[in-house]
Structures are given as C-alpha cells and as structure tokens.
Amino acid sequence: MNKIEHIGIAVKSLKSSNALFSKLFGETAYREEAVLSEKVNTSFFKIGETKIELLEATDKDSAINKFIEKKGEGIHHIAFHVDDILAEVARLKSEGFTVLNDTPKVGADNKWVIFLHPKTTNGVLIELCQEIKR
Numbered sequence: 001m002n003k004i005e006h007i008g009i010a011v012k013s014l015k016s017s018n019a020l021f022s023k024l025f026g027e028t029a030y031r032e033e034a035v036l037s038e039k040v041n042t043s044f045f046k047i048g049e050t051k052i053e054l055l056e057a058t059d060k061d062s063a064i065n066k067f068i069e070k071k072g073e074g075i076h077h078i079a080f081h082v083d084d085i086l087a088e089v090a091r092l093k094s095e096g097f098t099v100l101n102d103t104p105k106v107g108a109d110n111k112w113v114i115f116l117h118p119k120t121t122n123g124v125l126i127e128l129c130q131e132i133k134r
C-alpha cells in the first residue's frame, strides 16, 4: 500500500450530498458513476491529493443501504492504492486478514478493487485499489 486512494462516505441521497459537499469544498464533483455490481451511484471530489467518494445505494440489498440502516450516514471505508493487488492480497492473507473477494472486482474510477472484512481490521472496512491498465 502506498497512499490513501479515497475515503468512502455512505449517503442517503447523492443529489443532496453532492450539493452539501460542493459547498463544503468550494468545488463540484469531478466524476459521477453508477457501479451496478455494487448497487451504488458514486460521485468523486478531489481536495489536493485526497479523493472523497460519496456512495448512494440503488437497492435495499446494497452494502451501503445495510450500513446506513445500522449505523446511519458517514464514513463507510478507507481505500488504499496498491501497485500489485494480487501480491498485496496474498501478503495480507498470510498475515491472517479476511479477504471478502479473492478475485478483483471492477470498481469506480477505473480501478480493480478488493475488500477486507472489517471484523479483521478493527471495525474499519478496507478497500484495495489498483489502476486498470487498458
């Protein structure tokens, strides 16, 4: 892992949270993207080197909807950038972490993504991200 790739925030309404975070940052979202496999709509803001991902559920079975029902809106995950996602996952497994998907999934903003179970990371959902090379 070499830097924080983004911080994911679960929101009830992308539209109203886009307006709120635009006011907060003084900038509008630079990207909006639906990720069907995760049943979410996302938007991204950039503040210097830091990316913030807002996530709105598109289905009641979405991880984001379940999270909001249990804990309310707020920080949902921290994503770390990696150069070699499969090597990093092999290392983390050998250290005893529980990986939620062994095979990388296509995430937002052109990334391969893999999640670690929050039960093995002190209650924090961790996402690993590697650029998809096209």
Ligand SMILES: CC[C@@H](C(=O)O)C(=O)SCCNC(=O)CCNC(=O)[C@H](O)C(C)(C)COP(=O)(O)OP(=O)(O)OC[C@H]1O[C@@H](n2cnc3c(N)ncnc32)[C@H](O)[C@@H]1OP(=O)(O)O
Pocket (backbone or CB within 6 Å): 008, 035, 038, 040, 042, 053, 055, 063, 064, 066, 067, 070, 076, 077, 079, 100, 106, 107, 108, 109, 111, 113, 115, 117, 118, 123, 124, 125, 127
């Ligand atoms: C847009 C794509 C991508 C990107 O490119 O950036 C994304 O960010 S997608 C983000 C949404 N997708 C995911 O979160 C996928 C990974 N998550 C999961 O697989 C599940 O959410 C989970 C973490 C395995 C939990 O699922 P499940 O066991 O079905 O839900 P429960 O509601 O029963 O929760 C069990 C347990 O885990 C706690 N929990 C759930 N989510 C989180 C979280 N984000 N952070 C911390 N803890 C979390 C939940 O509170 C339960 O705890 P207990 O109540 O103590 O048992």
Ligand SMILES: [Co+2]
Pocket (backbone or CB within 6 Å): 006, 008, 053, 077, 079, 127
């Ligand atoms: Co994310």
